[in-house]
Amino acid sequence: MAGSASVVTLAVRDLAVQFGGVAALGGVSFEVSPGTITSVIGPNGAGKTTAFNAITGYLRPARGEITWDGAPLTGLRPSAIARRGVVRTFQKTSVFPSLSVADNVTIGLHLRATAGFLDVVLGRRRIRDEERRLAADAEAIIAFVGLAHRRREIASALPYGEQRLVELAVALAAHPRLLLLDEPGAGMTSGEKDVVSELIRKIRGRGITVLLVEHDMRMVMGISDIVIVLNHGRVIAEGAPADIRTHPDVIRAYLGTTGDRA
Amino acid sequence: MIRLARGLGALLALTLPFWLANPYFLHVVIMAGIFGVLALSLNLLLGYTGQLSLGHAAFFGIGAYTSALLTLRLEWSFWLALPGAVALTALAGWLIGRLALKLRGAYFVLVTISFAGVISLVSVNWMELTNGPLGLPGVPAPELGPWSLRAKSAYYYLVLAGVALSYLVCARLVGSRIGRAFLALRENEPLAESVGVDVTHYLVLAAVVSAGLAGLAGGLYAHYTRFVSPEVFLFTYTVTMVVMVVAGGKGTLAGPLVGALLFTALPEALRLATSWQWQMLAYGVLLVLLVFFLPRGIVPALAAWRARRAS
Amino acid sequence: MEQLLQHLVNGLVLGGTYALLGIGLTLIFGLMNVVNFAHGEFYTLGAYAAFAALALGGVDFVVAVLAAIGAGALLGALCERVLLRPLRAESIDTTMLVMIGVWIAMQNGELLVWGGVAKSIPHPFPTAPLVLGPVSIAPLRVFVLVLAAGLIAASYLLIHRTKLGRAMRATFQDRDTAALMGVRISRIHTATFAFGSALAAAAGALLGPVFLAYPSMGDLAALKAFCVVILGGLGNLPGATLGGLLLGIAEELGAGYVSSGYRDAVGFVIIILVLLLRPSGLFAREERIG
Amino acid sequence: MLNRWVPVVLVVLLAGALLTPAGFAQAPVKIGVIQPLSGPVAASGNYVRMGAEIARDWINARGGIGGRKVELVIEDNKSDPKEAASAAEKLIVRDRVPAIMGAWGSSMTLAAMPKLEEYGVPMVVETSSAASITKRGNPWIFRISPPSEMEALGLERYVAKLGVKRADFLAVNTDWGRGAVGAFGDMLKKKGAAVGAAEFMDQAATDMNAQITKIKATGGDTLFLTTAVEQITLVMKQAQEQRLGRKIITTGGSSSPTQLIKQAGAAAEGSYHILFFMPWFPEAMPDGKLAKAFVDEWNKRGHPFEGLTEGFRGHDGIATIAEAIKAARKDEPKAIRDALWKVSLMGVNGPIRFEKDGPAGKESGQSKPSIFVVQIKDGKVALPDFLAQK
C-alpha cells in the first residue's frame, strides 16, 4: 500500500450543510495531517456523519470547500472521490450482504483491476492473470483483518463484529490513502473493539491516514493522535486526547451540567 | 458430480436432434432456447444489478423487426442482419439505461414498461416501416453457404449456438470485475460507490448487454417463425421472461435456463394434460404455488438443499 | 372549439374512472410496496359481480354496485391474508410474481365461469343523451361520474376522518412508531388491500354498464391505473385523482388532435417524462399517504 | 413440507409432455382446429368452434367419411401468433392431423402458414381477411372467407343505393381493420364517393369518444366500422351519446346484429351490416334448407343466437375439409390438398369452390363467398329496403 507520510492533507474549510432549512453543519473547518489517526467526536446529532457524507460526495454541501492533496473534492461523485484515494466506511454495517467475504473484498478491489467489456467477453489471457492477482490480493487483505477462516462465508451470516471487519477489508481493498471510518467500534464488545483499535493502528502503520468518527471514548482516546469535537454543527474543541478529556466545553456537551446550569 | 451432470447435459444438447425424432418436441426445445436467451438477458439486469425491466419485450421485438426488415427490405444476409439487430437493440438499451440512470426499483420498472408500450404502438402505427398490424411475413430462413437452415434440426443448432454464446457472455461477465460491479450495485449501492464503482456506468452497461442479448433472441425468433407482427411486443412475453428468471432463480447462471425450459414446456404439457379451458388457469395457479413455496427460485432451492445435505 | 369542449367532457368522465382505479392501486403500492398486477382483475371482478347481481339476482343498480364492492373487498382481504402476508419478508419481485400468477389465474377463471362472450350489464338510465350546447353526454355517464366522485370523496373521508384511515396514514409515515401506538400492522395491510381492491371492483361495476364485461377488460385498466399512480406519486390520493383526470383528458386530446393510433402512448410518454423530470410524481409533495 | 411436491408435480408434467407417445390411432379421421379460445377475441373463436362441432356431428351422424368418424383436435391460439404457430406444429407433428382449419385472425393465420409449407399440410382459412394470405405463394392455403377487397367489391353495387357520398372509417388497429379501411376506401373512391377521416382503435380500447368526436367534425354521411362486435357495440353507444348522426355500415361479417340490438339498443337502429350469413332469414340464403337446419341445430344446442354469424364459418370450414377427404379417399395431407382444388359443395354461406390466387406455380385457393347486407330496423334485423323491394 503506497502513499507514505507526505504533504498530503485533507482540508475542510467552512463546510455547511442544510437539511430542509435546518443547519446540520454550520461552517466547520479542520485539517487532517498525513499519517495521523484523527478522530471526530461529539454528542448525537452533532453533525459528524454529515461531515463524512459531505467529504465523500454523498451529500452536496450548501457552502464550503473540501480539498484533498491540494485539489478540490467538492462536487465529485463518491466513486470519483474513491478513485482519488479517499475511501469511507458507513455507520450502519455496510457489506454486500449475500456475497461471500472473499467476493466482498474482491469487489473492493474494483479500482485495482483494469478489465474492460471486450477483454472480459473475449476471455483474454491478461484478464485471467489479473483475476489471479486480485484473488491473491483479496486473500492478503482478508488475512490482514484476521478473517482468513471466514473467507467462504456469506457476509450477512457473520457475527456483527466480523461484519465490521469485512467492511474494513472492503475499504482497504479500495486502496485508500485517506480512510474515513464511521463508528468502527459501534455495537462491538470491548474485546472486539480492542481488535479494531489494533487494526486501525496497523493501517496507519501502512501509511494510510485515518479519520474516524467514534463514540467509544476509551477507543478514541486510546488510538487518536488528534481529536476534533463537534457540537451543534460546529467545532468546539481540537487537540490531543488528554486535553480533550478535561476540556470543560466537551464535558458539558457530553454529560450536561452537573450542578448549576450554565 | 456437478461436472458430470454438466458434461451429460452438453452431450444431450449436442445430440438432441438425433434421438428426439419428433419435430414438435424439437420445436418446443427451440422455443425454450430462444426464451433461454431472453431469460439470460433479463437475468443480467434483474438478477445481477437488481433492476427489473418490464420492457424486455421491446428489446425482443426491436431485434425481431430489425433482423426481419434488414433481410426483407435491404436484402442483407441473415449473418449480417442478426448482428445488426443486436447492435440496434443494444443502442436502445443504452438509451433506456441513460434515461433511467437515477431511477431504481418500481420507478425503473415503470419507465421500462412505458418504453415498451411506446415502441409497441410505433410498431402498430408506423405502417411504412413495419407494415403495421399486418406484420412482416416471409422472413427468410438463414442460409449457410449452399445449405438452408430451414430444417428444424439445423435451426436447433443455430439456437443452441445462440444460447451457448449468451451463456458464455453472461458467465464471463459475471465472473469478472464487471459482473462484480453489477452485483455491488444490487447489493449495496452506496458501498459500491465508496470503493470506486461507478454504478451508473455499470447500470448502463448492463442495460446495453441485456438489450443486445434480447435482440439476439428476437432475431433468432424472427427467422425461425419467419413472420413478425406487433404481437412480439405483447406484455405477456415480458411476463413470461420474468416468470422464467424468478422461478428458475434470479442471480444464478443456470436459473434462467432451467426456468426457460420449464416454462416453455409447462404450457405445452398443460396442452396435453388438460383441455384448453383449464390450461391458463392451471398455469396461473402453478405459478402462484411455485413462487409461494420456492420464493427464491428453483436453482437456489436446489443449491440450498444440496448444501443442507452436504453439511 | 365545439370539438375541444366535447373532448374535455369525454376526458373528464374517463379520467374520473382512471382516478378511482388509481386511488386503490396507489394505496396498495404505497403502503404495502406490492406491485399489484392483479388490480385489473378486481376491476373485472366488480363488473361481473354487478352483472351477476343485476342480471341474475335482479337487484337494484345501486345494490349491485355495493355487492361488487363487497366482493372486491372480500376477495382482496383473502388474497392478502393467504398469499401476501406469508411473503411479506420477500423481495418486491417475489410478491409481484405471485400477483402475476393471481392475475393469470383470475382472468382465466373468469373466462371459465362467464365464457368469452362480452356481457352487457343492464342499467336503469335512458339512452338518449343530455345535450348542453355543443356538448352531449349520456345520463349513465353523468351518473358514473357523480358516483365516482362520491367514491373518491368517500375514500378521502375514510383516509382522513376515520380511525382506520388515520392508522393507515400513520403506518405509511412511520411503521415502527405506528406499531408503538398499538396499530397492528398486518391488519392495516389486509384492510388496505381489501379497500384498494374494493375501489377497483367499484370502478368495474360502474364502468361495466358503460362498456361491457369481458374477461380481459382489466388489462388495459390496470395499465392506466399504474400510469395514474406514477403521475400522482406513491400513496398520494389528491395526486391520483388529479393524475387520473389529467391522463383522461390528455388521452382524449392526444387521440383527437394527434393520432388515435397513438392514443395509449400518451400515458406512457407522460410516465417517462414525469419520472425523468420529477421522479416522485407530478403532484408529489413528499412520499406520504393521504 | 409442501415445497417438496411442487417441483415434483412440475417435473411429472414436464416428463409427461416429453414422453407421452404420439397417438397412432387409425380409426377416426382427425381434423385440426386452431381458434382463439381465450384472450381478447375468445368469443368469436369459440363460436367458430361450436360451428365446427356441428359439422363434425352431422358428418358422423351420416356415417362419417368412408365409415370413419371425424374427430376434431382443437387447439387454442390464445389470440397470439406465436401460439398459433405452436398449435399448428403440435397438431401436425404430435396429433398427425392431415388438414387444419384456422386460425381466425390474419396475424395468427400468417404465423401458422410457414408450418404448413414446412410439413406439407393444407389449411382451410375460415375467417382471416388479409389479402396477403393468398398472395404469398403458399400452396397449402385454401380460404373460404372473403379478403377485404372481395368484401368491398361485394358492396360496390349498393353504394349508390346506400347513399354513401362522404365516408369516414373507424377500425380496430389490426391487420383486419387496416386492410378493410384500405379496401373499402379504394372501392368508394372508385365509385366517386369522398373519403374523410380514417381513425383506429386499440383492440382492447373501450372508450372511443375521442375518435368519434374527431369524426363528427368531418361532416360526412357514412361511417364504416370494422371491428369485433363488442367494440361495435361501444362505438354505437358512444356515437349515440355524441349525436354523431351517421349511417353506420359494419364490415367483416362479425357484427352479429342480434347482439347489437340486445346490447346497444336504440343506438344500433338503422345501421347496416355486411354479413356472410343471415340466420334471421335462412331461407334467403343460397341453400335455404341447409341454413335452416344449421340455425335449428345451433338453437337446439343452446348456443347463443348472436354467435351464428361467426359459427357458420366453422361448419363450412369443416364441411369443406371433409368433402376433400372424401374425394381424396384417404386422410393424407397431399391428397387432401389436391382434392381441395376439386371440391364443390354447398356451405351455409353458399357455394364453395376454390380458384387460384397468388404467384403462378405456388397459388393458394380462394373461394368466392356470398356477401349480404342487412339493416337493423325497429329493433329487428331486416333486409334493407333496396333489397327487400326486389
Add this chain to the structure above:
Amino acid sequence: MTAPEGGPLLRVEELHAAYGPVAALRGLDLTVGQGELVCLIGANGAGKTSTLRAISGLLPAARGRILFDGRPIHAAEPAEILEAGIAHCPEGRRVFPYLTVQENLEMGAYVRRDRHAVAEDLERVCTHFPILAERRRQMAGTLSGGEQQMLAIARALMARPRLILFDEPSLGLAPTLVETTFEIIADIRRRGTTVLMVEQNAYGALRMADRGYVMETGRIVLAGPARALLDDDHVRRAYLGG
C-alpha cells in the same frame, strides 16, 4: 391485578435480544418500582434504546423475561403491551409528520375504546400543553423541535399509561427546552405515572431521577440511587473514557 405492595412494576430478567446477527442486549437485568423515575444512561451503542424497544415489544426477546405487574410480556405484541399500560415515547420524537397535531394525539389513544374519556383527555392535554392547542390543525412535521417533543410526550400520555418509556427526550433540543422537557417529565411522575427514561444528558437526568442504571455493551454495569451515581467517576468514564 396490581402487584403486591412495594413490588416492582417492571422487572427485566436476563434479557437477550439481537438485530439479526447483531447482539444488542446481553443479559440485562433491571427493575422499575411503582411510581419511580428511573434513568438508564450509557454511551451510544450501549443498548439503551434496544432495552426500551424490547420492553415495548418492537424488538423480540431471544432469551430472558420481562414482567409487567407480575405478568410476562416478552412474547406479546406492541399493541398488547400498550394495552397493558406501557407507552413508549421514541427517540427522535417520531411524530407522524403528515398527521395534524390532533391526529397525532388521537393516534396515541389508538388502542383505547372509551371515546368520551379520550375526548376529555385530549382537552386536558391541550390545556396542559397550550402550544399544542394552538397548533391543533397543523401538520406535526411543521412544528419546531421543541414543539414536536411536547407532542410526542403528550401523545404517549394519551394512552393513559401506568409506565412511560422516554428515549432521549432532550436529544437535539436547545438548552432551555431541555430544561422544560425535564420539568414536564418530573411533573408526569409527580402525577403518579412511573417513568423509565433513557438519556444521554446523564447529569441532567440523574438530578431528577430516583435511581439510575449505567449500561455498557448490552448489560448493566452500575446501578444505584441517582445521587450516588452523580458523584461516581465511573459514569464520566463510561462517556469520556479514561
